[in-house]
Amino acid sequence: MGGGPRYPYPKEVWSPAGGWWSRPANWKSNTAIIGTGMLIICAITWKISAEKEVRYRPPRKWIPSMMWSKQFTEGEYKDIKFDEDYVKK
Template identity: 55%
Template sequence: MGGTPRKPYPTHVWSPSGGWWSQPKQWKRNTIIIGLGTSVVVGFVFKKSAELEQRTLYPRVWIPSMMWSKQFKNKDDPDFQPPKSL
């Protein structure tokens, strides 16, 4: 089933991707570790970005960042009012 039989290949060729028919040891564990690490970094960047977000103009339409932005949760802010023309 499937494809041609494996042919002999030169063993002296080096490849950063592992060469021909590469199957790294513990690739599932390594993938999970990288996935978790990436999730932690993305989560930290998202949290920091939400804390630092400042808008000088009120958006004309609803945008998703209005759900987590502190600026839109604080309705008592006198300096930040929606435009009257909407």
């Protein structure tokens, strides 16, 4: 089921993906480093987006971004009356 033994391949063939049977010794640490970097970039982007989000018209229904948007956490729209007819549709 393994597909047979590894056979000799030409050494002059180069591939950016690593070529035949590529298994870098440090793939786990490389993956962890890239994953951490992506998480940090996403968190920074999320924070900047939440700080800059402004809704000029009050929402007609509850939306998830109201939980982290600076505009709503500071209490600017504490007295929002959601449109009941719109919510039932």
